[in-house]
Amino acid sequence: MGSLLVSMRVVFLIAMRNLTSHRVKSLIVGSIMAFGTMLLVVGTSLLDSVEESMEKVVTASLTGQLQIYSTEGRDELSLFGGLTASRPDIGEIEDFSKLKELVEPIDNVEAIVPMGITIATGAGGNDIDSTLTELRRAVDKRDAKEMKKLEGQIVQLASLLEDEYEYRAKITSDTEKLERDIEVLQRVQEGSFWEDFDLNANARLMYLDTKLAPLAADGKLFFLRLLGTDPQLFKTSFDRFEIDKGQMIPPGKRGVLLSRRAHERFLKHRVARQLDRIKREIEVEGRSLEDDELLQGRVRRLSRQYRRILFQLDVAETAKLETMLREKLDDDAPDDDLAKLVEKFLLVDSQNFDDRYTYFYDNIAPMIELYRVNVGETVTVQAFTRRGYLKAMNVKIWGTFQFKGIEDSDLAGVVNLTDMLTFRELYGKMTDAQRAELESLREEVGVEAVARDDAEDALFGGDAEVMEDGAVGELTDGFDEFEGVDLLERDERKTRAGELTYKQEELDSGLALNAAVILKDRERIAQTKRAIEAAIAKEGLKLRVVDWQEAAGIVGQLIIVIRLVLYAAIFIIFLVALVIINNSMVMATMERVSEIGTMRAIGAPRAFVLVLFMLETLALGLIAGSIGGLTGALLVEAAGYYGIPAFNEIVRFIFAGPYLYPHVTLGNVLLAAAVIFIVSVIATLYPAIVATRIQPVVAMRGRD
Amino acid sequence: MGAIVEIEDVTKDYPLGKLVVQALRGVSLRIDKGEFTTIAGPSGSGKTTLLNLIGCVDIPSSGAVRIAGNMTSNMSDAALTNLRLQKLGFIFQSFNLIPVLDVFQNVEFPLLLQGDLSKGERAKRVEDILGRVGLTDQIKQRPNELSGGQRQRVAIARALVTNPAIVLADEPTANLDSVTGNTIIELMKELNATAETTFIFSTHDPKVMRQATRVIRLVDGQIVHDGKGTEGVIEATDPALARREEE
Numbered sequence: 001m002g003s004l005l006v007s008m009r010v011v012f013l014i015a016m017r018n019l020t021s022h023r024v025k026s027l028i029v030g031s032i033m034a035f036g037t038m039l040l041v042v043g044t045s046l047l048d049s050v051e052e053s054m055e056k057v058v059t060a061s062l063t064g065q066l067q068i069y070s071t072e073g074r075d076e077l078s079l080f081g082g083l084t085a086s087r088p089d090i091g092e093i094e095d096f097s098k099l100k101e102l103v104e105p106i107d108n109v110e111a112i113v114p115m116g117i118t119i120a121t122g123a124g125g126n127d128i129d130s131t132l133t134e135l136r137r138a139v140d141k142r143d144a145k146e147m148k149k150l151e152g153q154i155v156q157l158a159s160l161l162e163d164e165y166e167y168r169a170k171i172t173s174d175t176e177k178l179e180r181d182i183e184v185l186q187r188v189q190e191g192s193f194w195e196d197f198d199l200n201a202n203a204r205l206m207y208l209d210t211k212l213a214p215l216a217a218d219g220k221l222f223f224l225r226l227l228g229t230d231p232q233l234f235k236t237s238f239d240r241f242e243i244d245k246g247q248m249i250p251p252g253k254r255g256v257l258l259s260r261r262a263h264e265r266f267l268k269h270r271v272a273r274q275l276d277r278i279k280r281e282i283e284v285e286g287r288s289l290e291d292d293e294l295l296q297g298r299v300r301r302l303s304r305q306y307r308r309i310l311f312q313l314d315v316a317e318t319a320k321l322e323t324m325l326r327e328k329l330d331d332d333a334p335d336d337d338l339a340k341l342v343e344k345f346l347l348v349d350s351q352n353f354d355d356r357y358t359y360f361y362d363n364i365a366p367m368i369e370l371y372r373v374n375v376g377e378t379v380t381v382q383a384f385t386r387r388g389y390l391k392a393m394n395v396k397i398w399g400t401f402q403f404k405g406i407e408d409s410d411l412a413g414v415v416n417l418t419d420m421l422t423f424r425e426l427y428g429k430m431t432d433a434q435r436a437e438l439e440s441l442r443e444e445v446g447v448e449a450v451a452r453d454d455a456e457d458a459l460f461g462g463d464a465e466v467m468e469d470g471a472v473g474e475l476t477d478g479f480d481e482f483e484g485v486d487l488l489e490r491d492e493r494k495t496r497a498g499e500l501t502y503k504q505e506e507l508d509s510g511l512a513l514n515a516a517v518i519l520k521d522r523e524r525i526a527q528t529k530r531a532i533e534a535a536i537a538k539e540g541l542k543l544r545v546v547d548w549q550e551a552a553g554i555v556g557q558l559i560i561v562i563r564l565v566l567y568a569a570i571f572i573i574f575l576v577a578l579v580i581i582n583n584s585m586v587m588a589t590m591e592r593v594s595e596i597g598t599m600r601a602i603g604a605p606r607a608f609v610l611v612l613f614m615l616e617t618l619a620l621g622l623i624a625g626s627i628g629g630l631t632g633a634l635l636v637e638a639a640g641y642y643g644i645p646a647f648n649e650i651v652r653f654i655f656a657g658p659y660l661y662p663h664v665t666l667g668n669v670l671l672a673a674a675v676i677f678i679v680s681v682i683a684t685l686y687p688a689i690v691a692t693r694i695q696p697v698v699a700m701r702g703r704d
Numbered sequence: 705m706g707a708i709v710e711i712e713d714v715t716k717d718y719p720l721g722k723l724v725v726q727a728l729r730g731v732s733l734r735i736d737k738g739e740f741t742t743i744a745g746p747s748g749s750g751k752t753t754l755l756n757l758i759g760c761v762d763i764p765s766s767g768a769v770r771i772a773g774n775m776t777s778n779m780s781d782a783a784l785t786n787l788r789l790q791k792l793g794f795i796f797q798s799f800n801l802i803p804v805l806d807v808f809q810n811v812e813f814p815l816l817l818q819g820d821l822s823k824g825e826r827a828k829r830v831e832d833i834l835g836r837v838g839l840t841d842q843i844k845q846r847p848n849e850l851s852g853g854q855r856q857r858v859a860i861a862r863a864l865v866t867n868p869a870i871v872l873a874d875e876p877t878a879n880l881d882s883v884t885g886n887t888i889i890e891l892m893k894e895l896n897a898t899a900e901t902t903f904i905f906s907t908h909d910p911k912v913m914r915q916a917t918r919v920i921r922l923v924d925g926q927i928v929h930d931g932k933g934t935e936g937v938i939e940a941t942d943p944a945l946a947r948r949e950e951e
Contacts, residue, residue, distance in 0.1 A: 010809070010816045017804030598800040601761055602862070603789025603817050605782060696761040696788070699800055700752060700874050 007608060015615040025584050030620050032577045033676055034628030039573060040672040041632030041664065043566045049640075049662035050654060051559050053405075057656040058555060059548045060240040061403040062227075062415065064113065064516030065525050066532065067551035068099065071542045077514055078553025079117070080414050093543065096420075096512040097505075102535050103517060108528045110520045111237045116228040116423045116513035117415065120383040122373065128157060128216045130369060132208055139201045151194050152315035154208070158188040160310055160339075161215055184211045216311070222266055222372065224381060226256070227415040228423020230507055237518045240406070246375035246399020249419060254500040255396040256381075257417040258373070260407065263400045267372045271309055271346065272365065274302040275357055282353065284658075285647060289350035299348055306342035312368040324363060375399050378497045385428025393425055394497035405657045420507045429511045517545075558654070574675065578683045585617065585687035589694075596691055597699035606692040613688035614681065621680035629672050633664040707770075708869055708902050709735040709758055714767030716753050716925075727753040729925040730767070735904060735918075737869070740896045742913050743906045744929075745922035751906045752874060754922065758904060759792055759872045760784045772869050789817055793863030795873035795905070799855040801847040801862075807834065808843045811861045818866060833861045837891060853884035857891070864895060873905035877912055889915050 019026045059065050062079050069077050070091025077090050093099055096114045103112045131153055138146040162185040169178045187193055188208070197204055231249040235241055244260040258267070265273065278298055281287045287295050313321060318338055325341040326332065336344070348356050373379050375397055382392040401417065519528055529545050536543050549556035589596075596609055643659035646652035711733040718725045727750045735741055743751045756762035757769050760776050761784075769776045772791045776784060793814075794800075801810050811830045815821055821829065834840055837857040847855055856876060863871050873892070877885030889912050896903045905912075913919055921929035 007816050007819060010805075010813060013809070014802065014804055021804050594798070594800060595802060598794075598796065599802070599813075600785065601759070601788060601794050602814050603785055603792075605785050608817070696785075697756055699794070699796060700756055700759070700761065 030624035033624035037625045037628030037672045038632035044668045045636040045664045054656045063548040063551045065519040066517040069514035080555040093512045097509040110518040113516040114512035120224045120381040122222045122381045128213045158185045228420045240403040244400040244402045249398045252501045255398045258400045260400045260402040303343045303346040317367045383426040581683035589687045589691045596694045601696035601699040609692045617680045617684040625676040636664045707734045708737045710770040712768045714764040717765045738900045740903045741918045742916035749922040750925040791869045793868035793871040795876045797875040797878045799859045837861045870902045
């Protein structure tokens with residue numbers, strides 16, 4: 001053993017001296033090793049940082065560390081959306097309060113938040129709709145001045161639409177319907193339509209509602225992915241959550257918070273949205289209006305949207321804007337009407353973009369409806385319930401919210417928040433109050449619940465007296481669907497929507513689709529997951545627990561895919577490195593046959609030669625690995641200091657924010673060290689074995 | 705004096721494609737301790753093969769080779785390695801020093817492999833032997849900083865530092881000029897006298913041969929001469945030289 005130690009010293013000495021005396025070989029092999037290590041450290045650090053920042057954002061905005069949902073559904077939970085646009089079937093948690101009781105006392109559980117996602121469509125009405133609403137209000141208040149102003153606006157709208165429809169008539173063969181539509185548009189522009197308007201207000205408004213409104217394209221239908229939850233608990237549990245505009249849904253009140261992203265991207269006036277987008281592409285993505293064809297195309301399309309501004313102006317505003325734009329554009333051509341002027345104004349270029357962008361928001365935006373839905377308004381949303389019927393309800397928009405750090409990421413816009421009770425209604429689950437109301441209605445009308453099997457008998461059998469003969473005639477003759485419905489009450493009903501309240505017990509007890517579990521110590525995810533699983537199994541609940549990465553859906557999987565790609569790249573690099581190192585070591589062995597033969601002849605055992613070769617590569621690996629690892633670590637830390645900007649939306653999405661601030665962990669360095677060690681050993685094994693097979697007899701042959 | 709090398713009816717065959725070359729054909733030989741023996745013969749006569757067998761870097765195809773009482777044909781590679789380390793010293797035609805080690809380290813190398821001596825003992829032994837070969841001043845130099853003669857002195861020092869029973873030298877003067885070659889042989893002879901080490905070396909050089917106390921001549925794998933004098937051997941080995949010497 002002693003001899004081994006002593007000879008180790010000389011092995012080490014020879015190995016080191018060999019490294020320095022074969023400089024070119026050492027340099028080539030060392031460079032490859034250093035580069036590989038650097039890449040490994042940088043790659044894994046970046047990836048870990050991305051994963052970490054994504055984890056922070058994902059867990060602190062929507063998923064929590066764990067998610068619980070049913071085992072009965074057909075689909076997997078995917079909170080940030082999956083590959084399909086339809087509503088996935090993730091099953092149901094029938095009674096959330098039961099789950100809450102079970103999970104809350106478990107060690108390391110901070111909170112459990114009920115959730116459920118449904119997709120609703122909102123109808124904010126189109127431009128004519130909103131003008132008609134205002135007109136109805138003015139009629140109601142008998143505000144003649146306001147009525148006159150709105151009359152002008154509607155006439156102008158009709159005139160603009162008439163131009164459009166006449167143009168359409170030129171290019172279509174189906175002119176019959178178009179002619180009827182044009183007739184309506186002309187009728188609305190006639191002075192006689194507006195004479196005695198207040199006397200026939202209801203009939204005239206009905207005409208406008210049913211005949212004119214449908215002619216304006218762009219029915220303001222919008223999609224909302226609604227996450228039902230306990231809003232107060234959500235706010236305290238997800239610390240990335242913050243209110244952007246308006247206010248938080250007050251405790252016990254019902255309503256909706258829109259995501260800022262959805263509000264800005266889907267509910268904003270199209271012209272404003274396009275201007276924002278161009279600005280973003282110039283500032284964030286570094287595109288230029290001067291030479292970027294995509295951007296230029298966007299501007300051309302934007303300028304054709306001038307009607308969307310004109311539609312929303314009343315007569316006075318039209319005149320005002322015309323004067324303003326004429327001055328702004330320095331345009332005195334008498335043929336240029338406002339349409340032409342707005343079109344010209346929107347045809348921005350690299351010189352005037354910033355100026356016009358500011359001008360738009362300062363001067364034009366106040367005249368138009370900038371958002372289809374505004375904070376504080378009540379809107380009607382509709383959703384298909386799980387049974388497939390359409391459920392509509394009024395919901396108050398309390399405000400908009402965003403998640404800190406990912407304000408600009410698509411991640412942030414994927415859900416809008418609502419209370420659990422609103423969710424349940426849209427999902428098709430009745431509240432206790434509704435059930436009671438329905439029950440009393442049934443009693444009042446005398447409706448009986450009929451089992452499906454008995455339905456035919458009940459409806460058509462001789463025994464059942466569902467409806468008296470006379471009643472049928474009454475219903476069909478002169479049926480007026482609006483009879484008894486006061487259309488003017490619409491606003492009032494909407495106002496009431498914001499006043500609806502509920503109690504905490506109502507929220508807790510009842511249906512949820514999934515539940516987020518917030519942990520005190522996020523390092524103990526696996527352990528807590530097992531504890532929850534055990535508790536669920538003990539109660540015999542058909543529920544499963546998944547971690548945030550799985551629950552996030554495609555987002556969580558994205559990082560796994562990126563990691564696989566990186567590992568594949570590194571594997572290939574090291575494979576190449578392995579071949580090169582192996583080759584150069586075999587060459588070195590061949591060059592040193594006589595030297596090794598001499599050592600063997602003098603009495604060095606095979607192990608001595610093996611160790612000598614391994615040591616040479618390992619020492620090189622250690623030195624090169626340290627240099628590469630250090631360089632990599634410095635690069636990552638420098639990147640962490642300055643921040644890596646996300647240069648487009650996809651990267652911003654991956655970075656979970658506008659910048660990534662990566663940092664190196666000991667784990668990254670140790671992993672790189674382990675890999676370089678293994679690669680060194682594998683690369684040297686073959687040449688080292690070849691070297692041990694060199695016979696001492698070769699030393700006896702002269703070199704000459 | 706006891707036999708240090710015993711060779712009995714040894715043959716050595718090398719396969720060469722489909723042919724088998726017989727390098728040694730029934731050689732028997734005994735060398736006693738302290739002899740200063742040269743093995744002579746033309747190229748291909750089998751003298752290197754014979755040295756390889758004695759040096760335990762090869763084993764015979766048949767027959768017995770006993771080195772310091774060990775029958776080499778039965779030994780494992782590890783045992784042969786150890787036998788070489790403990791009992792043999794090698795001097796090569798091309799010196800074969802380890803280029804990355806300095807003079808001291810090259811000489812110390814076999815002692816390190818043996819691992820029996822302390823650092824101080826090793827240093828003393830190395831310095832002593834380097835003194836005897838006259839290289840005290842070059843102790844820190846690398847082989848490439850030395851002349852051919854100096855390198856061969858280092859090789860001799862390395863071969864002798866472990867006090868081996870046998871020193872084998874394969875054409876030790878072939879890469880040296882005649883003056884240096886002579887000095888090297890003188891040195892070997894002196895060490896042979898003082899350390900009682902058995903020297904066995906192959907050579908073409910008649911001047912070197914004349915220094916030997918015993919000359920064994922091989923032709924076609926067989927011993928054709930074994931005796932104290934060089935009579936007839938030089939003529940057979942190098943006729944041109946023999947003629948020049950006569951003149």
